[in-house]
Amino acid sequence: MEKVEIGKKYIIHSYKHNGRIYKAWDEAVLLSYNRKEGIYIFGNKDTQVTEADGRNWSTKEPAILFFFTNHWYNIIAQCKKSGLYFYCNIASPMMIEEGAIKYIDYDLDVKVFPDGSFKILDRKEYYYHKKKMAYPEEIDNIIKKELNHLIEQIRKKNSYFNQEIIRQYQKKYEEIKKKS
Numbered sequence: 092m093e094k095v096e097i098g099k100k101y102i103i104h105s106y107k108h109n110g111r112i113y114k115a116w117d118e119a120v121l122l123s124y125n126r127k128e129g130i131y132i133f134g135n136k137d138t139q140v141t142e143a144d145g146r147n148w149s150t151k152e153p154a155i156l157f158f159f160t161n162h163w164y165n166i167i168a169q170c171k172k173s174g175l176y177f178y179c180n181i182a183s184p185m186m187i188e189e190g191a192i193k194y195i196d197y198d199l200d201v202k203v204f205p206d207g208s209f210k211i212l213d214r215k216e217y218y219y220h221k222k223k224m225a226y227p228e229e230i231d232n233i234i235k236k237e238l239n240h241l242i243e244q245i246r247k248k249n250s251y252f253n254q255e256i257i258r259q260y261q262k263k264y265e266e267i268k269k270k271s
Contacts, residue, residue: 134264
């Protein structure tokens with residue numbers, strides 16, 4: 092893992108198990124990190140996203156992104172006018188290399204609504220890619236275990252899912268953006 096710096100802009104590369112890039116985001120600003128605990132927190136807004144098929148779109152609302160080096164998921168807090176939503180990707184632990192946050196996306200997602208309810212998404216896509224890309228049984232077991240761990244964190248409303256903490260990071264992101 093390369094040296095990181097608070098306030099520095101990174102790009103995000105999401106890959107599939109076969110090594111092909113799936114999506115790319117053009118900006119994520121590092122807000123905080125704890126290398127020992129394996130957590131890196133970023134912010135972004137109005138970020139250009141490029142899909143594998145070449146389509147482009149931009150995020151609309153501010154987002155706080157939690158990436159982990161010791162968990163098989165990442166969490167995006169979407170600060171929408173209608174409330175705080177979370178989009179959680181089941182994915183390999185992240186790494187930072189050549190100015191890019193990199194991870195493998197394993198299809199399953201969990202969407203968390205402002206009232207705390209949640210929905211698991213893309214199960215069919217997971218089973219399709221599991222067969223097509225021959226996910227090893229070890230990875231399948233890790234993914235199931237990590238999905239359960241993530242759901243437990245959602246139910247407990249731990250710090251990643253705490254509205255006040257998200258607002259503090261959003262404020263920090265806005266302050267960093269004003270300075271740059």
